[in-house]
Amino acid sequence: MSGEVVERVLRSARYRDVDPAMLARMAAEEQPRARNIDDAVKRVKRRLHQAVGAFRGSERADAMSAAWDGDLGDPTFRSACIDVLRAHASTRERLAALDAFYPPIWAVTGLPHSVLDLACGLNPVTLPWMGLPADAMYVASDVDGRPLRAVEAFLELVGQPHRVEARDLVADLPGDRADVAFLFKLVTTLDRQDPDAADRLVAALRVRYAVVSFPVRSLAGRGRGMERTYRARLERLASGPRVREVVEVPVPGELLAVMTLDG
Ligand SMILES: C[S@@+](CC[C@H](N)C(=O)[O-])C[C@H]1O[C@@H](n2cnc3c(N)ncnc32)[C@H](O)[C@@H]1O
Structure with a gap:
């Protein structure tokens, strides 16, 4: 199940460049707390927003x-x-x-x-x-x-x-x-x-x-x-x-x- 969570998070443009090892860690941590896959994806994205949200847009x-x-x-x-x-x-x-x-x-x-x-x-x-x-x-x-x-x-x-x-x-x-x-x-x-x-x-x-x-x-x-x-x-x-x-x-x-x- 956590493979599917990672795959779905990677589909989002904002998080597709995040280290997959970190995504797998977060997915595994959130899985036991989540009601279902949708909820697990939402929880991982919320944590990613905190972790990597400070980078915005193009690097010129x-x-x-x-x-x-x-x-x-x-x-x-x-x-x-x-x-x-x-x-x-x-x-x-x-x-x-x-x-x-x-x-x-x-x-x-x-x-x-x-x-x-x-x-x-x-x-x-x-x-x-x-x-x-x-x-x-x-x-x-x-x-x-x-x-x-x-x-x-x-x-x-x-x-x-x-x-x-x-x-x-x-x-x-x-x-x-x-x-x-x-x-x-x-x-x-x-x-x-x-x-x-x-x-x-x-x-x-x-x-x-x-x-x-x-x-x-x-x-x-x-x-x-x-x-x-x-x-x-x-x-x-x-x-x-x-x-x-x-x-x-x-x-x-x-x-x-x-x-x-x-x-
Ligand atoms: C507040 S920024 C600081 C960036 C840089 N050190 C600076 O001061 O300009 C935090 C950085 O930590 C990175 N980050 C978040 N979680 C991490 C983790 N588990 N391992 C390594 N880097 C992480 C983010 O992508 C982000 O670039």
Whole structure:
């Protein structure tokens, strides 16, 4: 029965590019709670809307390739990247302060020679603002094939060594070694799918630094309550067995911390 649920979800234009392994997991989880197949399909779609709903529409990858002349600092190329980054709510929220985003992170970790960008969305397209070495390895993964296509085209275009892959981080932990892993706005997404997934992920990472962020758009009103909740979640994550040190890094719009991991 869960095969039929997956098949029907894949028929919808919005979800046909989602990692089938994640669809199968969600279908199996929803099946026992559902009244019938229609209800199971509806439940899986509702969960998918929460999990991958932040990506909207076209990636404008063609404009990036037309603007590329070999220089990551070129203003025309950067403006084409910004157009692409707008297609995902998470990176759109990061745009206003992109220049100020990476330097304070590298001040804690040093400039990495390898990066794991987990549940990356379109974030790898912020590479022009990262200042990574040209030979740094960039491994990007997500469950949504639509942003992954733009990310693959982008990394190929600029010639950054890379691997781009579909990975459901609830069920399939990454084995790559790297200097730094980005877990940007990921913990809340995973918590909704499995409350232990984020802690399991941090415990399994083969990296020196895990950079974790939560979306805190505004410090006024509701933002304050959100920030308190996320800060408490961060503290729980930081109490995991592998976390040796936690440094909070002030960046606009996100509660962000660098965790140094053991081993
Ligand atoms: C809030 S967005 C953050 C995107 C990116 N990290 C950023 O900050 O720009 C959450 C991302 O998690 C991905 N996602 C959702 N569930 C996932 C899962 N189980 N495994 C891996 N990625 C997942 C979504 O497709 C989406 O791109």
